[in-house]
Amino acid sequence: MSNLGVKVKELSEIERRVLLNIDSKFVGFEDVVHSSGVEIDSVRRACAWLDQKGFAVISESEEEVFSLTSLGEIALKKGLPENVLLKTLKELGGKASFSLLENKSGLSKQEFMAALGINKRKAFVVINSGNVEDTGVSEGNLDFSLESALKNIFEGKKVEDAFSLELLKRGLVEKKKSVLRLVKISPLGSDAKKILSTQDVERVFDVEGEVPNIFLGKRAPYVQFLQQIRGKLVSLGFKEMPTSLITTEFFNFDVLYQPQNHPARTLTDTYQLKYPKSGQLPDKKIVDSIKSAHENGGVSGGRGWGYEWSKEVASKLMPSAHGTAHTAKQLVKGVDSPQKYFAIARCFRPDVLDATHLIEFNQLEGFIIGDDLNFKHLLGMLKEFATSIAGAEKVKFFPDYYPFTEPSVQLSAKHPEMGWVEFAGAGMFRPEMLRNLGIKQNVIAWGMGIDRLAMFKLGINDIRYLFSDDLKYLREAKGVLI
Amino acid sequence: MPNLEVSKKDLERLVGCSYSKEKLEDDLEYIKGEVDALEGDSLRIDCKETNRPDLWSVEGIAREIKARKGIEKGLVNYKVKKSNVDVFIHQNLLKVRPLIVCAIVKNVKVSEELLVQLIQLQEKVGESYGRRRKELGIGLYDLDIMKPPIYYKGFKDEEIEFIPLEWKVPLRPSEILAQHDKGKTYAHLLKGASVYPIVIDANKTVASMPPIINSQITGKVTEKTKNLFIEVTGFKWETVCTALEVMCMSLADRGGEIYSCNLHFPSDSKPYPKKLISTPMFKTEKMVFDKSLIKEMTGLVLKDKEIIDLLSRARFNSKISSNKIIVEYSSYRTDIMHPVDIIEDLLISYGFNNIQPEEIEMSVVGSELKEAKVIDFVREGCVGVGLQEVMTFNLTSREIQSTKMNLVEEELVELENPVSINYAVLRRRLTPQLLDFFSKNKDKEFPQKIFELGTCLEIKEGVENGVSQTTNLCIALTHSNVNFTEIKSVLVSLCKYLGVECVVKKKSFPFLSDNSAEIIVNGKKGFMGEVKKEVIDYFNLRKPVCVLEFEI
Incomplete structure (x- = not known):
């Protein structure tokens, strides 16, 4: 049997599924999760092994990603301050004094003032002799796109630049460096893939190789x-x-x-x-x-x-x-x-x-x-x-x-x-x-x-x-x- | 347990030998003492004898070691000369702090070493034997500045003022209790008293306000002091006499001469001993018991002569006639309450390590508690399902037990004096403790599957002490895809193994989502289900959790 034949036989079930789902174009690991149905941790491991065996090529590059700040995490749970303020105002009957509204909204002084400014700019509220009043303009015009952008960033999904920059400006997200890994098939991998997709290849184990951990059911020491x-x-x-x-x-x-x-x-x-x-x-x-x-x-x-x-x-x-x-x-x-x-x-x-x-x-x-x-x-x-x-x-x-x-x-x-x-x-x-x-x-x-x-x-x-x-x-x- | 600081050289001089560390450790066994620290000449000793204030000074330690080693055997023998100092005790302190005993020690060479020891002894005896000065307080004064007779009398706040130690201006008693450090510390001891106890001399100079503070004038003992006046106040005759004798002995061991004082009490009815009495008395007490008790307790076969010698090394005088043994001991040994106390002293003289241990021959069968067996049986099942056992504390916080669990005000067994609010209540259920455990392990590999078998307490009427104690089993699983089916599978297979019936009925709980049920395992109630999102958030967890808990 050819050397390649032996190597193919030694591939695990997960490695085979990943190999069958990559080609000569670089893709992210998440994409492989989608196409193969294999969990992310397993994809990561399988790609590393395939790379080691010469069946795949992994490229690493640094990229900047957004992640939530502590303010962002609060906003994710409670909503953006401007929406919190508006919601509180509506709960108070559409009209409330500054101090009452600030108190009930649970926002800090700084957040409250910023939220008030945003709502004023959108003409959602007006200020009348020390009171904040709901203009009614917001009915049907409320915009939750920024909130959903925040949620998407939290879940690691892509977000339009305009939104991420706005969130960055407001201190709700921050930029962090992260390593982006992409994977593609190698010429040798293509040959292996051909064998796998045309023949029924029985698996042969590398009996001397490493195995994953098992956590035993155990008594506390x-x-x-x-x-x-x-x-x-x-x-x-x-x-x-x-x-x-x-x-x-x-x-x-x-x-x-x-x-x-x-x-x-x-x-x-x-x-x-x-x-x-x-x-x-x-x-x-x-x-x-x-x-x-x-x-x-x-x-x-x-x-x-x-x-x-x-x-x-x-x-x-x-x-x-x-x-x-x-x-x-x-x-x-x-x-x-x-x-x-x-x-x-x-x-x-x-x-x-x-x-x-x-x-x-x-x-x-x-x-x-x-x-x-x-x-x-x-x-x-x-x-x-x-x-x-x-x-x-x-x-x-x-x-x-x-x-x-x-x-x-x-x-x-x-x-x-x-x-x-x-x-x-x-x-x-x-x-x-x-x-x-x-x-x-x-x-x-x-x-x-x-x-x-x-x-x-x-x-x-x-x-x-x-x-x-x-x-x-x-x-x-x-x-x-x- | 008193911790004593002494000079090693001083101890060696008083005993009359020099000590290696090992030899020191051996000899300290006689006072139930251990070397806590030894740096150069500075020696710290932990003395486990909490009822023998006579051992709490370097002089006392030396006195005991000398006897045990046979250098100075039998009862202590201190000469008390008569002085003409009278002390008059006023009736108006009967309800406040009725008793005072006094002594004079003359021609003391007050060195720095002695001063340190004296103050340490006064402090330890007052704090430990005197229960933080509640039961006795000791005062030391420069006799040469005082003019006898001395009066012990109660004064109203507006009737008296004096300069307390370490102070510049005279203060009234109430001001001392409010402003002076010592006053603040011990103010509770005079709380509610109709008058303040005052020791005052014939010149109307205040010596002290027992048991709080001495005056700056007479109540300061320095290296220039030659003749000392000592008083002890309190409530119980034996207690105050013991403290007074302990102080006198230490001074006499350093060459002081003891003189008595004549105490004039208002009457001879309790708590007063007599109308006129002189202290210190250095009385002895007698205890008589069957000689056979020694063999019965110790297992040692001893000749009469040996018994008498061993007892004399514990500073007892004894006689044996026919089958009775008569032991005479100093009355300051208030720790002697029963013949067994004397027998222990005999054993210490003999040396514990000189006794040949004997095996116990007893044909009895050992057994563990049935509950312990059941618990281990359940544990085996849980381990078999692949769960990791954890052990959390019984002590926890109301926040973890109730607030984070979405449970409003509920009764929990609560500590009066918690050291930290994180450990202020005793747990009622295990689930919150395991959720808290998960919150500390978010960075560890998933899936995480754990269990605990532990005690829980619930307030309940009609049970002993109003608290019912159960052992609960809690199982908690967490990973991205955990759901009700998985936890139910665990329960079903576990119950099969345990051979018990298990009923699952849909029911909601404040901390579980809609996928939740009441479970009845072997007739005992519990719950099972997916933990509510809110509760997951309160515990700051990232992945869903399924949990079950029931009483076993």
Whole structure:
């Protein structure tokens, strides 16, 4: 088979359709779209390939084209100022004062004066003792040719010079340089076209060549990460707890023995709701025992914070500020023992969104309840997390403070690539909290901000990419495997 | 969390050792502290102990480290000598700010370093432990300029005026609250008070207006000051005593001698402790608990001697008799509310990293929430249809949720204290968030086909807290030729996969064109259709969009 024969066989369907629709005269790509019915993007690509293969010739020249300015875009939406003015005048009954007309028309002072001048020149309106009056001349004489010229320019169509110059003068359009590409068939292409139009040429693919992109249906990378974390916790024997975006201060703070005058309970540290403002508290019996936990330690054997506890403060609604709010709710609802619980909780804190802070984030939270659990078990559990979730090599424990745990501990883990990272906060729930809820066993609890680990697993430096609004990033992101 | 600035050399001198960065980090564990920054001699420490003001100064840090390392074990021991300074407290402050406690510290060598530490401690204790001076305010004065006895009394605005710190002319209390920086900051603390609390001496010279500001005359401590008068005002006896002792200890650690003041209260009924009492007291408290609690909590098997030694390193004195343990601790340790607080201190002395972690043996079965399973099942279907999942914030603006969607005034869950108007409400539906997403991706390749599975909130009566939370699925498609048929095909094939029934009924929505319908998927309502041109314009989009959303 001749060399040309092979080349023709390798042409794609689109290339063939384009080739059959060009000849020895230069035409624009748009013209090829018309004659071939192939979409513009495909025409562009096919022409480039045909040019590369020697079947077509592309000529490039710079030309000046018109495009809409921001004023032009407004005029396109609302109409030209003179027509807006006239329309407004008619709506106002054909007569109106300057200020009323200017106000109602929504035009700027400058636009308004120019529009008035144009209408006056056309004798569509007259000015009579401070009022603008409709002369009626415009009936049937309104000219929309300039507006349609504007629309044509917007759509990239050709427009008569007189119109485009007028629009240019009025600042509605501007001139921009653009590259004009024309295409024609080459002699070799003509031979190929002859073969294609006379014979049925089966296609042969260039198996080593490039292919177009396909966008896969995909999970968001962060969601994929969270699902795998969920799977890990389930495999470690944890049972998932329900969570909610909105909670009362009762669950977010009071059940957790956080006093009502605690600095974390102020507007600078946590969000509160403007609407709705307050919610419901659980049974009186539970509310009363939390009240006495704060005031005098209740049945815990502790002395409490020693202040007068307020039901009103506890009823205030807020978006959950930490995952422990859901633990508190679970403890109030009742728990089985022995059992392991976890939650992936959306939390909210008043931060400014930037590369290191999110306004909402996810916390991994949980607790283990059982007979004879002690501090050694707490450390054992943390060590297990560090290895199985973060793949840490070494762990270190630091004394820490939380209002609801005593002892409290911070876990730092040494990750082979991330180095030492603060990984989790944990502790044993205070007796003031447990005993007053009727829980006799010890409970070890932990919480971790998993977003830092997520950033590492996703290979991103900017935390905002967890909630990315960049479609290109989402499409190109690799799958996550923790 | 208090952030403290200290001189590294000063800390080394007080502890009596020199610190490498690692050794410093190790020792700061004793105060739940972390090195925030270390540049030359300037050391910033984050102290996570929010309930122990005794640790918030370089002297306090050194005091704790010395005990933990066994250099100085057991209860602190400060000598308090008697002074003849009387302080008379007036009944008319009962409802305003009833309590004051005072002390004198003599022969202090006030260096620049000490001054910085003293002011930092006063500031941290007042702001953090004192809840922005609401619960306690601390005043420091040059005793040698004052003439005892001292009076703590309420005055009406027209009865008194004095020159506040950093000011030139005398002002009335109300003027201070309106004009002076400190006055403006703390004015709310005296809002609605019938009289203004004033500390004044026998010469009728005003020392201060607690907890707002000192006077320029007596209330200025400089490097020339030798003898200090300290007062703390507030509402709760333990709180003010703690703050006073914390201040005295720091000064005594630098060689000052503590003297007491005699406080004459109007009565011995609450909130007053007694008619006549001397402060600072440096009292101790006792806590008794079963020795078995230590093993139960810590898992450690310790000999009595070890327990007593570990506790003495936390500055506790303890005795063990039969099965009871009696622990004596300084009353300024108001963080001790329960035996577990003492046990944590024992563990810190032991060293967390000296404890062998133990595995938990518990045969329980893990499970995820049913909803989470369903959501992931739906997600799988959407991915199968070729859609890209996106995740947007729950927090958004009313403009995006309602205005741009052509929806007039509607109830949304709204924040009281938003950081930005762009994140002031919690979303009620996902569709606007996905349209907003499209508006940020106009330059990306088309077709764009996305979905989100996310929580939405609606105000509703009869549900918990009046807010109903649902998980919605929203699918949005955009390209030049998108139309109703395409979105409906997606819905139909998805429902087939999910095995749920789906009813489509023509219905109009303010944000959808005539080609729109109500959909009922598995018994739950939603909508589907082509987005109205107006809405497309509001979101500044260039291509048509088809969308569907329903609750799952």
